[in-house]
Amino acid sequence: KAGVTQTPRYLIKTRGQQVTLSCSPISGHRSVSWYQQTPGQGLQFLFEYFSETQRNKGNFPGRFSGRQFSNSRSEMNVSTLELGDSALYLCASSLAVSGRLSYNEQFFGPGTRLTVL
Amino acid sequence: AQKITQTQPGMFVQEKEAVTLDCTYDTSDPSYGLFWYKQPSSGEMIFLIYQGSYDQQNATEGRYSLNFQKARKSANLVISASQLGDSAMYFCAMRETNQGGKLIFGQGTELSVKP
Numbered sequence: 001k002a003g004v005t006q007t008p009r010y011l012i013k014t015r016g017q018q019v020t021l022s023c024s025p026i027s028g029h030r031s032v033s034w035y036q037q038t039p040g041q042g043l044q045f046l047f048e049y050f051s052e053t054q055r056n057k058g059n060f061p062g063r064f065s066g067r068q069f070s071n072s073r074s075e076m077n078v079s080t081l082e083l084g085d086s087a088l089y090l091c092a093s094s095l096a097v098s099g100r101l102s103y104n105e106q107f108f109g110p111g112t113r114l115t116v117l
Numbered sequence: 118a119q120k121i122t123q124t125q126p127g128m129f130v131q132e133k134e135a136v137t138l139d140c141t142y143d144t145s146d147p148s149y150g151l152f153w154y155k156q157p158s159s160g161e162m163i164f165l166i167y168q169g170s171y172d173q174q175n176a177t178e179g180r181y182s183l184n185f186q187k188a189r190k191s192a193n194l195v196i197s198a199s200q201l202g203d204s205a206m207y208f209c210a211m212r213e214t215n216q217g218g219k220l221i222f223g224q225g226t227e228l229s230v231k232p
Contacts, residue, residue, distance in 0.1 A: 031217070031218045033218045033219065033220070035220075035222075042222060042223075042224050042225065043208065043210075043220075043222035044222075045219045045220065045221070048217050048218045048219055050217065050218070055217045055218070056216060056217045056218070056219050058219070088160055090162060092162075092218070092220070094218050105164065105167065106152065106164065106212075106218065106220065107164055108154070108161065108162035108163075108164070109161075110159070110160065110161045111160045111161065111162075113160065
């Protein structure tokens with residue numbers, strides 16, 4: 001079974017540009033969550049998508065957005081990039097069927113390392 | 118308020134010895150899950166072990182076990198027989214039932230295994 005894939009793996013952009021990152025979850029997984037990891041702030045939750053709907057959102061400005069497609073693949077977009085957006089962006093997928101034990105496995109992709117110059 | 122606390126920024130352990138990485142958490146949700154992840158220098162987060170709040174027994178996965186003390190709100194990771202490949206960052210995370218798939222992470226512990 002293929003794992004979570006993220007593209008691209010590395011990205012260099014300049015301030016003011018926008019960027020789109022992609023995440024393909026494990027086959028059959030319906031939930032995709034996105035995280036930002038920086039040395040200063042650690043791992044912070046961006047948002048979660050489930051069945052094409054945003055289910056939860058972290059405390060990030062509106063420049064950060066995402067969506068999920070019918071095949072559960074997800075994209076996140078950052079507009080008007082700032083230097084502080086340089087980070088490792090990780091996505092995680094989980095099966096997320098109904099029930100309180102549905103999230104007992106959350107698998108991460110290899111991440112996209114974004115550098116903003 | 119910090120919901121996940123990992124008080125050991127860095128730890129050293131001799132190869133083949135056991136090591137315990139500490140994690141305490143705070144939640145008012147009676148139903149939650151606790152996770153441990155390993156992050157090597159490559160950046161990928163590797164799922165190690167999961168403990169549900171209603172699980173009666175401590176979780177184990179190979180050389181990894183979770184010492185779950187619910188009353189003390191602690192979920193320490195025990196790695197037995199450390200290997201050089203265990204050198205990495207280790208993160209404790211929590212999911213609260215009413216928060217969907219959102220994970221709250223601790224600051225991590227950097228483990229170095231000495232030959």
